[in-house]
Amino acid sequence: MADxxxxxxLMQTAPARPDADKRLLQAYARACGRWSPYVAxxxxxxxxxxxxxxxxxxxxxxxxxxxLIEAALQASRERGLTAYAAIAPSIGLAWGLARFKARQSxxxxxxxxxxxxxxxxxxxxxxxxGETAGQLRRFGLKRAGDLLTLPRASLTRRFGAGxxxxxxxxxxxxxxxxNPLQPVTECRARLRFPEPLLLxxxxxxxVDETAKSLCEQLEPQGLGLRRVxxxxxxxxxxxxxxxxxxxxxxxxPAHIARLLxxxxxxxxxxxxxxxxxxxxxxxxxxPLGGRQAGLLHTGEPDPDDxxxxxxxxxxxxxxxxxxxxxxxxxxxxxxxxxxxPGPALAGTALSVREAxxxxxxxxxxxxxxxxxxxxxxxxxxxxAEIPDGPPRSFIWRRVRHLVHRAEGPxxxxxxxxxxxxxxxxxxxxxVETREGRRFWLxxxxxxxxxxxxxxxxxxxxx
Amino acid sequence: xxxxxxxxxxxxxxxxxxxKIRDLMPAAALTAAPGQEAVQAASGPxxxxxxxxxxxxxxxxxxxxxxxxxxxxxxxxxxxxxxxxRRAHSPAPLLWVRARNDSQDFGQPYPLGLKQWGLQPERIxxxxxxxxxxxxxxxxxxxxxxxxxxxxxxxxxRYDLTATKRLHMAAQARGGLVLVLRxxxxxxxxxxxxxxxxxxxxSPAQDxxxxxxxxxxxxxxxxxxxxxxxxxxxxxxxxxxxxxxxxVLEPAPLADRTxxxxxxxxxxxxxx
Numbered sequence: 001m002a003d004x005x006x007x008x009x010l011m012q013t014a015p016a017r018p019d020a021d022k023r024l025l026q027a028y029a030r031a032c033g034r035w036s037p038y039v040a041x042x043x044x045x046x047x048x049x050x051x052x053x054x055x056x057x058x059x060x061x062x063x064x065x066x067x068l069i070e071a072a073l074q075a076s077r078e079r080g081l082t083a084y085a086a087i088a089p090s091i092g093l094a095w096g097l098a099r100f101k102a103r104q105s106x107x108x109x110x111x112x113x114x115x116x117x118x119x120x121x122x123x124x125x126x127x128x129x130g131e132t133a134g135q136l137r138r139f140g141l142k143r144a145g146d147l148l149t150l151p152r153a154s155l156t157r158r159f160g161a162g163x164x165x166x167x168x169x170x171x172x173x174x175x176x177x178x179n180p181l182q183p184v185t186e187c188r189a190r191l192r193f194p195e196p197l198l199l200x201x202x203x204x205x206x207v208d209e210t211a212k213s214l215c216e217q218l219e220p221q222g223l224g225l226r227r228v229x230x231x232x233x234x235x236x237x238x239x240x241x242x243x244x245x246x247x248x249x250x251x252x253p254a255h256i257a258r259l260l261x262x263x264x265x266x267x268x269x270x271x272x273x274x275x276x277x278x279x280x281x282x283x284x285x286x287p288l289g290g291r292q293a294g295l296l297h298t299g300e301p302d303p304d305d306x307x308x309x310x311x312x313x314x315x316x317x318x319x320x321x322x323x324x325x326x327x328x329x330x331x332x333x334x335x336x337x338x339x340x341p342g343p344a345l346a347g348t349a350l351s352v353r354e355a356x357x358x359x360x361x362x363x364x365x366x367x368x369x370x371x372x373x374x375x376x377x378x379x380x381x382x383x384a385e386i387p388d389g390p391p392r393s394f395i396w397r398r399v400r401h402l403v404h405r406a407e408g409p410x411x412x413x414x415x416x417x418x419x420x421x422x423x424x425x426x427x428x429x430x431v432e433t434r435e436g437r438r439f440w441l442x443x444x445x446x447x448x449x450x451x452x453x454x455x456x457x458x459x460x461x462x
Numbered sequence: 463x464x465x466x467x468x469x470x471x472x473x474x475x476x477x478x479x480x481x482k483i484r485d486l487m488p489a490a491a492l493t494a495a496p497g498q499e500a501v502q503a504a505s506g507p508x509x510x511x512x513x514x515x516x517x518x519x520x521x522x523x524x525x526x527x528x529x530x531x532x533x534x535x536x537x538x539x540x541x542x543x544x545x546x547x548r549r550a551h552s553p554a555p556l557l558w559v560r561a562r563n564d565s566q567d568f569g570q571p572y573p574l575g576l577k578q579w580g581l582q583p584e585r586i587x588x589x590x591x592x593x594x595x596x597x598x599x600x601x602x603x604x605x606x607x608x609x610x611x612x613x614x615x616x617x618x619x620r621y622d623l624t625a626t627k628r629l630h631m632a633a634q635a636r637g638g639l640v641l642v643l644r645x646x647x648x649x650x651x652x653x654x655x656x657x658x659x660x661x662x663x664x665s666p667a668q669d670x671x672x673x674x675x676x677x678x679x680x681x682x683x684x685x686x687x688x689x690x691x692x693x694x695x696x697x698x699x700x701x702x703x704x705x706x707x708x709x710v711l712e713p714a715p716l717a718d719r720t721x722x723x724x725x726x727x728x729x730x731x732x733x734x
Contacts, residue, residue, distance in 0.1 A: 306555055309607035313589050313600055321590045325573035325583035337573040339588045362573055362583045371537050371579060374569035390673035399530065405667060406676040432679050436662035437530055460575070461568045462533035462682075 025049065028081075029181055031237040034277045035062075035072050037188070040178040042095070050098070052091060052178045061192075069109050079237050088112040091178060092170030093119060096126025096144075115172055120145030127166045132159050144170065187223075187282040189213040196235045196274020200264060203232070203275065207260045210280035211253040224249025224288025230260055232269070233277035240269050244315055248307040249288035255308050262315045327362060331412050333373065333428075333459065337362070368430065370440040370460030377457035380441065384456075387447035390429050394441065396458045401439070405432040409443070424450050428459070438462045507655035507692045513709045515701065516549060517542055519637045521630035521654040523615075525689070526646040527661035533568050534662040537579055538684055539641045540571075541703050543612055544580025546639050548706070554638065556586045557604035558612045561597040580706040594618040598625050601640060605632035611640040617648050627653040657690040663700060683711070 004011060022041075029041040029051045036058045042050035055068060062068040069085050076083035086097035086109060093112055100123050101110045112118035122144040125133040136159070141147060147155065147167060156164055168174040189210040197203055207230065218224065226249055232240040244259045260280075313322045319341055326340035382394035390406035407430045414423030426442040433439070440460035445451035509516040522542070526535035543556065558571065573583035587609070591597040594616055601613045611633070615621040621644075630653045633640045642654070649657075663683040671678035681704040688697045700711040 305607045306609065309557075309604060309609060310587060312603060313587070317589055317591055317596060317600065323588045323590075325576075325586060325588070327573070333572075333574075337583075339570065339573070362577060368578050369572055369575040370533075371540060371571060371575045372533050372568045373572035373575065385674065388674075390676055392676075403676065404664060405679045406673040407671060407678045408673045429673060430679060432665060434664065435530075436664040436683060437534060438662070438679070438682065460572065462537045 021049075025051070026181075027239070028076075028079075028237060030239045031233065032072070033182065033231065033239065033279075034192075034233045035068060037182070038178060038180045040181050050095065052094075054178055054180075055087070065111065069111075070107075073108055075237070083108070085109040086111065088118065089115055090170055090172040091176045092128060092166060093122070093172070095128055096122045096170060100126045115170075119171055120148070122170070127163070127170055129163055129166050132163055135159060136163075182281070183283070187214055187217045187285070188279060189217070190277060190279035193276050196276045197278075198271060198274045200271070203271075203278065204257075204261050204264060206278040207264070207280070208253070208257045210278060211257040211260065214280050214282060215251050215253045215256065218251055218282065218285065218288075222287055222289060223282075223285040224251045225256060225282055225284075226286050227282075227284035228256060228260070229281045229283050230263070231277075231279040231281065232275045233279070234272050235274045235276050236272055238272065240275075242267055242269075243283070244311075245284075245319075246307070247310040247314070248304075249286040250307070250311070251288055252304075252308075255311070259311055259315045262312065266316070325362065330415065332415060333369065333412075334375075334377075370430075370438070371462040373440075373460040374458065377442070377459040380456045380458045382441065382443075382456040384443070388427060388443075391431060391441060391443075391456065394431075394439075394456060394458075396439070401433040401437070403431045404434045406430065412442075507694070508688070510710070514545075515542075515699070515708055515710060517546055517639060517641075518655055519639060520634045521626055521640050521642065521652075523642050523644050523652060523654040523657040525644045525649065525657060525659050527659055527685075527687075529646055531661045532643075532646070534682075534684055535658075535660040536568075536571075536643055537682065537703070538658065538660050538686065538701075538708075539612065539643055540576065540579035540581055541708055543610065543639065543641055545707055547610060548580065550637075552610070552638075555609050556581065556612060557600070557609040558586050558588045559591065559597045559600045559604070560589070560614050561591050561594045561616050561618070579703070594620045598629070602628055602632050605629065605636060605638055605640055608636055608638070610638045613640060613642045615642050615644045615648070617645050619648075619650070621648075621650070621652075623651040623653060626651075630654065654690070655692050656688060659687040659689045661685050 001013070025041045029039050032039045032051055032053060036053045036055045038054035038056075040052045042052050053072075055065065059065040059068050062071060065087055069087055073083055073085050084098050084102035086094045086102050088094035088097055089112065093115060097110050097112055097118060101118075101121070102108055120143060123133075124136045124141060124144055124147070127133070127144055129136075136142075136147070141150075144167065147163075148171075152164060165174060169176045191206050191210060197206070214225070214228075225246060227243060227245045230242040230244075232242070234240060242260065242263050244256075244263055246256075246259070250256060310322065321341070323339035323341045325337065327337050328335055330336045378396065380394045380396040382391040384391045388409055390408055391403050393400060393402045395401075409427035409429055412426045412428065414425065424445040426444055427446075428440065428442045431439050431441060438461065439458055441456055441458050443454045443456055445454040447454055507518045507520070509518065524535045524539045524542075526532045547554075547556070560570075571588070573586075576583050576586070587604075589597075589600050591600060597613065597616075598620065601611045604611050611629075613629075621642075626642075629640050629642075644657075661684065663685050665683050666680035667677035668680050669677045681702050683700065683702045686699045686701050688699065690696065701708045702711055703709075
């Protein structure tokens with residue numbers, strides 16, 4: 001470094017940041033999704049700066065492979081990246097060509113029309129073999145073509161099996177596939193625009209269009225959408241990703257579009273200089289048959305309406321905020337039942353009945369439970385008989401209540417199989433104050449056995 | 463409005479407005495949308511059958527008398543909702559909307575405790591929102607989708623005449639109920655059919671099931687003061703929750719009569 005500085009005093013230095021590089025590569029690979037749905041960054045050991053694209057069948061959309069690669073290179077260069085590219089029938093060959101041959105061509109890209117000629121001319125370094133390339137060069141083997149003429153057995157003996165595998169991969173004799181960044185989805189709809197979209201309203205229109213075409217694709221297959229992803233490709237190479245889920249398989253474009261509109265409104269996305277590709281992908285689908293409309297209007301609400309209501313609530317309020325009652329096998333009241341978000345959401349009262357699932361059992365234990373329960377029991381000062389009498393009066397939140405009616409105790413022991421050493425037995429009392437207000441109190445700790453000074457807590461009301 | 467130029471066609475305009483209002487009226491809306499008629503709740507704002515009370519389709523408000531009566535008010539609200547759901551034989555789910563920060567003081571509804579008030583927890587979609595604006599949106603959206611709604615208005619001033627009118631119309635269009643718990647001190651204008659002011663009353667003692675030294679709890683009782691009812695005078699009821707329904711108790715002097723006749727004593731007027 002000191003020598004280098006001596007030679008070139010104006011040299012700028014910056015620490016290497018492999019993580020940042022990887023992130024950038026990942027982000028840019030995502031943005032390359034505009035050229036092909038099968039994209040993967042190439043973070044493997046030989047070369048961590050590549051992006052692989054499977055452009056099978058994509059070239060037509062851009063007017064041929066040449067046009068596609070030129071456009072892709074152009075886009076990369078506009079972003080200030082130095083990029084070279086190659087089109088080849090195999091991943092290995094494309095890797096080598098892009099790194100060694102493309103630099104020498106004036107366009108910055110090459111295309112292998114036949115594997116044999118391209119491979120014959122490829123330097124051995126282009127075979128993704130690392131150190132082995134140096135050894136090969138010492139033997140005077142400079143091109144991959146030189147290797148092809150040698151007997152395979154001796155190559156394996158001298159340089160290991162890795163070399164032959166790489167050679168075969170480059171030649172297309174051994175299968176090699178790329179692991180796409182975004183899961184493969186059969187159904188997607190996309191719109192491309194020559195001019196970027198700048199307004200949210202026009203984006204929403206695109207969403208309407210894509211939703212319609214996506215639902216049309218799904219209809220003949222008898223599928224409905226469970227999870228949908230909206231990809232917005234920003235013109236400067238960023239990808240904006242929005243996802244929605246549905247409570248039940250849905251195939252109503254208006255409903256899907258409405259959810260996405262809501263998401264677009266809420267997400268406060270940064271459109272930047274505009275968006276030129278809008279893509280809607282079906283991430284998860286589920287069978288959705290037609291539903292027979294009732295002959296008579298029984299006045300029952302449409303189950304679809306309710307599923308859609310749940311979806312709208314989830315999109316607007318958030319996953320965690322829309323909940324259903326859940327039950328757990330426990331005697332400790334706060335564990336026994338509560339409101340839980342998640343998959344149970346799919347089972348509205350009606351869906352449960354239709355799917356014939358056993359719904360959770362909400363039959364309360366024999367003594368009545370209060371209507372409201374405090375998230376955390378709150379300490380109270382109570383006057384009660386020792387050892388286990390009901391409270392005669394208690395002070396909670398600085399208000400004194402006189403107890404005129406009481407039922408209890410309902411004794412709940414801590415669950416010994418749970419690792420709570422501090423937990424103590426609770427004696428629950430339902431009490432009614434002089435005014436008729438009802439509370440649910442408990443005394444923590446058995447007098448004499450667990451504690452000398454039992455403490456009181458208010459846990460619920462009414 | 464009252465300018466001289468518009469006066470000649472005044473009556474005609476009035477007639478036009480009347481027609482417009484008729485179109486907007488819920489009854490008309492019901493017939494206009496044949497696919498949407500639902501089992502109606504009681505007709506009129508409040509219906510009394512025997513000793514039972516039934517709320518009419520639309521918006522009703524429940525107000526605790528006092529801060530500490532909030533759980534009691536919520537209990538009455540739940541009871542009325544359960545009663546109406548059962549009466550309408552409606553399989554509609556129940557959307558329970560709460561705005562965070564508001565009236566969470568007494569905790570969350572407890573699924574195992576709802577049974578006591580006649581509600582089925584598995585039917586409830588429980589939604590918690592950040593703001594009251596979101597809560598109002600959720601309530602209205604729920605009503606339009608055919609759900610019945612329990613809500614809480616909290617202390618926000620957003621719960622005003624416009625908001626309540628929207629809720630009321632949405633509920634009436636589908637023949638559903640929306641019951642809203644209001645804060646005990648926040649009483650603003652509202653388009654609700656009824657507004658109840660509620661406080662807990664001591665329940666009858668049940669000596670045989672009490673804890674040591676104290677009688678047990680009887681059926682819960684409440685004093686329900688009907689502060690506002692559309693097209694009727696304010697009234698007061700003492701109600702009791704029994705057999706999953708609210709029953710109106712007779713005024714105490716009548717109910718607790720002894721066999722001994724008080725000579726020339728009129729039953730004391732109920733306290734207002």
